[in-house]
Amino acid sequence: MTKAPTVYDVAADAGVSIATVSRVLRRPEDVRASTRERVMDSVRDLGYVPSGSARGLAARRTGALGLYFPGFDAMDDMGELSDLLADASPSYSFVDDVGAAPESHQFNLYFDEVLRGAELEAWRRGFALTVAVGRGGLAADAARDMAGRVDGLLVLAQSVPDAALEQLARRIPIVVLASAAHSGAFDSVTVSNHEGMHALTAHVIDDLGIRDIAYVAGPLDSPDDNDRWAGFESALLERGMDPGRVRLRRGEFTRASGRLAGAYLLASDAMPKAVICANDQMGLGVLDALNEAGIRVPQEVVVTGFDGIEAANLSSPRLTTVHQPMELVGRAAIQLMQRRLDDPEAEPASIRLPVKVLLRESSEGS
Amino acid sequence: MTKAPTVYDVAADAGVSIATVSRVLRRPEDVRASTRERVMDSVRDLGYVPSGSARGLAARRTGALGLYFPGFDAMDDMGELSDLLADASPSYSFVDDVGAAPESHQFNLYFDEVLRGAELEAWRRGFALTVAVGRGGLAADAARDMAGRVDGLLVLAQSVPDAALEQLARRIPIVVLASAAHSGAFDSVTVSNHEGMHALTAHVIDDLGIRDIAYVAGPLDSPDDNDRWAGFESALLERGMDPGRVRLRRGEFTRASGRLAGAYLLASDAMPKAVICANDQMGLGVLDALNEAGIRVPQEVVVTGFDGIEAANLSSPRLTTVHQPMELVGRAAIQLMQRRLDDPEAEPASIRLPVKVLLRESSEGS
DNA sequence: TCCAAGAGTGTATGCGCATACATTGCCGTT
DNA sequence: AACGGCAATGTATGCGCATACACTCTTGGA
Numbered sequence: 001m002t003k004a005p006t007v008y009d010v011a012a013d014a015g016v017s018i019a020t021v022s023r024v025l026r027r028p029e030d031v032r033a034s035t036r037e038r039v040m041d042s043v044r045d046l047g048y049v050p051s052g053s054a055r056g057l058a059a060r061r062t063g064a065l066g067l068y069f070p071g072f073d074a075m076d077d078m079g080e081l082s083d084l085l086a087d088a089s090p091s092y093s094f095v096d097d098v099g100a101a102p103e104s105h106q107f108n109l110y111f112d113e114v115l116r117g118a119e120l121e122a123w124r125r126g127f128a129l130t131v132a133v134g135r136g137g138l139a140a141d142a143a144r145d146m147a148g149r150v151d152g153l154l155v156l157a158q159s160v161p162d163a164a165l166e167q168l169a170r171r172i173p174i175v176v177l178a179s180a181a182h183s184g185a186f187d188s189v190t191v192s193n194h195e196g197m198h199a200l201t202a203h204v205i206d207d208l209g210i211r212d213i214a215y216v217a218g219p220l221d222s223p224d225d226n227d228r229w230a231g232f233e234s235a236l237l238e239r240g241m242d243p244g245r246v247r248l249r250r251g252e253f254t255r256a257s258g259r260l261a262g263a264y265l266l267a268s269d270a271m272p273k274a275v276i277c278a279n280d281q282m283g284l285g286v287l288d289a290l291n292e293a294g295i296r297v298p299q300e301v302v303v304t305g306f307d308g309i310e311a312a313n314l315s316s317p318r319l320t321t322v323h324q325p326m327e328l329v330g331r332a333a334i335q336l337m338q339r340r341l342d343d344p345e346a347e348p349a350s351i352r353l354p355v356k357v358l359l360r361e362s363s364e365g366s
Numbered sequence: 367m368t369k370a371p372t373v374y375d376v377a378a379d380a381g382v383s384i385a386t387v388s389r390v391l392r393r394p395e396d397v398r399a400s401t402r403e404r405v406m407d408s409v410r411d412l413g414y415v416p417s418g419s420a421r422g423l424a425a426r427r428t429g430a431l432g433l434y435f436p437g438f439d440a441m442d443d444m445g446e447l448s449d450l451l452a453d454a455s456p457s458y459s460f461v462d463d464v465g466a467a468p469e470s471h472q473f474n475l476y477f478d479e480v481l482r483g484a485e486l487e488a489w490r491r492g493f494a495l496t497v498a499v500g501r502g503g504l505a506a507d508a509a510r511d512m513a514g515r516v517d518g519l520l521v522l523a524q525s526v527p528d529a530a531l532e533q534l535a536r537r538i539p540i541v542v543l544a545s546a547a548h549s550g551a552f553d554s555v556t557v558s559n560h561e562g563m564h565a566l567t568a569h570v571i572d573d574l575g576i577r578d579i580a581y582v583a584g585p586l587d588s589p590d591d592n593d594r595w596a597g598f599e600s601a602l603l604e605r606g607m608d609p610g611r612v613r614l615r616r617g618e619f620t621r622a623s624g625r626l627a628g629a630y631l632l633a634s635d636a637m638p639k640a641v642i643c644a645n646d647q648m649g650l651g652v653l654d655a656l657n658e659a660g661i662r663v664p665q666e667v668v669v670t671g672f673d674g675i676e677a678a679n680l681s682s683p684r685l686t687t688v689h690q691p692m693e694l695v696g697r698a699a700i701q702l703m704q705r706r707l708d709d710p711e712a713e714p715a716s717i718r719l720p721v722k723v724l725l726r727e728s729s730e731g732s
Numbered sequence: 733t734c735c736a737a738g739a740g741t742g743t744a745t746g747c748g749c750a751t752a753c754a755t756t757g758c759c760g761t762t
Numbered sequence: 763a764a765c766g767g768c769a770a771t772g773t774a775t776g777c778g779c780a781t782a783c784a785c786t787c788t789t790g791g792a
Binding site for chain 4: 420425
């Protein structure tokens with residue numbers, strides 16, 4: 001790891017000026033083939049790697065995009081490095097895991113897929129992708145730091161305070177993901193939460209003939225949750241049913257809170273004929289509770305979720321749900337960003353992606 | 367999005383020199399409180415965001431770390447932005463998904479978790495994390511580009527050609543993940559593949575009393591696969607069994623190839639009493655094949671996997687497997703990188719993380 | 733044969749910041 | 763009263779590259 005060679009070193013080695021070295025790397029066709037090869041040889045010989053910082057500074061663009069997620073709160077510390085290096089603990093251990101309760105990851109899957117889509121699309125367009133996960137009060141600082149090192153910032157709903165977001169928007173393009181709230185002010189990508197839940201609810205009522213329905217909602221501050229409830233509500237209203245009379249439980253979008261909701265329903269006088277949940281995790285939790293109580297799904301009660309996470313495809317019975325194109329959300333966001341970078345004056349645009357209602361065994365005869 | 371304010375603008379606004387502005391941001395305690403506040407006010411008023419490029423250039427460090435993954439090959443294109451914006455397609459659709467075959471994601475889960483661990487740990491240490499996914503022949507270029515913009519590079523085994531890797535190592539610190547091959551040359555993080563598979567195999571032979579075993583291996587070029595096979599092999603040898611006589615099928619680490627392997631075993635004269643698979647995906651595929659053929663697991667055949675992915679916890683029967691601490695791999699890698707950055711002259715270190723043998727229903731009485 | 737028009741290359745500059753070093757002002761000492 | 767020492771701030775420079783502009787050398791047409 002000797003001192004890193006620079007354009008000057010390469011130029012000297014190849015017997016050309018630094019401008020030519022730069023051209024060989026950025027616009028090879030502007031340089032005569034023989035010169036180009038000579039320079040490339042020097043580049044290889046010296047192991048030259050252009051400095052991203054210098055490039056970014058001179059070109060006024062970094063070639064990187066940022067993706068900012070809301071944070072996982074639970075962040076238990078791990079032992080420090082010294083522990084790991086010095087570790088004399090056994091290299092393996094046995095765990096009797098028979099009969100363990102399945103608790104799949106929290107919301108992670110959602111982010112993972114969005115991230116993958118964004119990464120994919122960013123790469124295709126020649127951008128690097130820098131990710132950051134917001135942590136409570138520091139979100140604004142972290143976002144600012146990030147804003148300084150990228151050409152554009154993708155922000156997941158609720159991960160950055162609005163005030164901070166507007167500040168940043170004065171400096172670099174912002175695309176907001178999964179938040180209907182910001183439509184109009186920023187470019188944004190959302191999914192058809194409303195329509196999806198509406199369609200699913202209509203299916204339960206019209207096709208399955210069920211009118212005795214309970215609803216398991218998510219946190220009040222979730223825009224997704226609001227949209228889904230609105231879709232559910234409108235389906236009821238259209239059919240002359242009163243949403244106010246629906247048994248409503250509110251959970252945390254986790255499997256555990258779904259179990260609680262399920263237990264609550266079990267303890268009530270009469271089970272509803274259908275339990276519509278605002279996301280899959282809670283739907284799976286409800287399934288857990290019902291399975292445990294020996295209630296047959298879907299024969300006695302129909303259960304549905306929302307999101308289309310993998311775990312909903314592996315449960316028994318498999319969970320009917322509304323699939324969100326999460327990877328597409330990430331890709332679409334990058335596309336919007338590209339458009340914004342190409343034309344900074346364009347009107348803010350909003351992409352609303354379609355969802356798929358996946359009818360599975362938790363709502364159908366097997 | 368007017369012209370971005372710089373230190374000069376802030377300095378002028380606050381009536382100080384640029385050095386003072388810089389100090390306020392980097393070493394606030396070196397500046398008198400009254401001055402500091404005046405500068406901070408200007409920073410806020412102007413919406414100043416320091417340029418990461420300029421900082422990186424002047425300070426000779428970017429404050430970012432890179433994470434380089436081998437690529438997903440299948441990269442089907444999506445419609446372009448114009449399609450999405452103009453899209454008049456319905457906002458939802460119904461899909462009859464009853465009875466669909468569960469095919470969980472490919473290897474993604476593995477990367478997702480490593481990434482999460484790395485992100486977490488990088489954040490804690492004040493680094494940004496830039497991710498890139500290698501794409502075939504361009505891997506070397508992409509890695510080089512990345513190397514120019516970060517202070518250190520984490521590389522997953524096999525994602526960058528060795529020659530390119532050594533080039534880059536001359537410029538910035540490299541930490542290799544999940545590759546025993548590079549130990550000694552680079553800092554590296556691995557898991558106890560050998561020991562884990564050895565322990566699992568010993569359990570099958572000694573505790574379950576099974577000696578009629580088939581092995582479903584992964585690709586030949588996978589170091590993980592090699593290690594696991596070696597662990598399996600050594601367990602047999604220790605017990606006087608001949609690894610050469612084990613029925614061996616080689617797959618692609620995918621569920622589909624696991625199904626194929628299962629079908630092959632079913633078609634053979636006699637089923638073995640245990641099928642040990644080099645990863646979970648293939649183990650799940652074998653389960654699929656056996657379930658379909660009506661073979662009872664574990665009563666007639668024991669099946670095991672390796673990795674500890676979530677899907678292996680949701681199958682029926684749930685899959686006995688060896689859990690890798692994937693998130694820890696990511697975190698440990700960042701810790702190693704930190705150590706290397708702190709002390710560039712340190713001897714290359716290797717962290718080998720312990721695994722957990724998870725005994726579940728696919729190998730035990732329920 | 734001479735010149736205009738590129739093609740190819742070099743020179744000079746600035747991107748925005750961190751920081752070494754210089755300068756100023758203030759306080760306590762002698 | 764003069765001075766040393768330190769805290770606070772300013773001045774000047776360079777980090778490594780892209781690029782506008784200047785310059786030289788060919789080449790083809792008149």
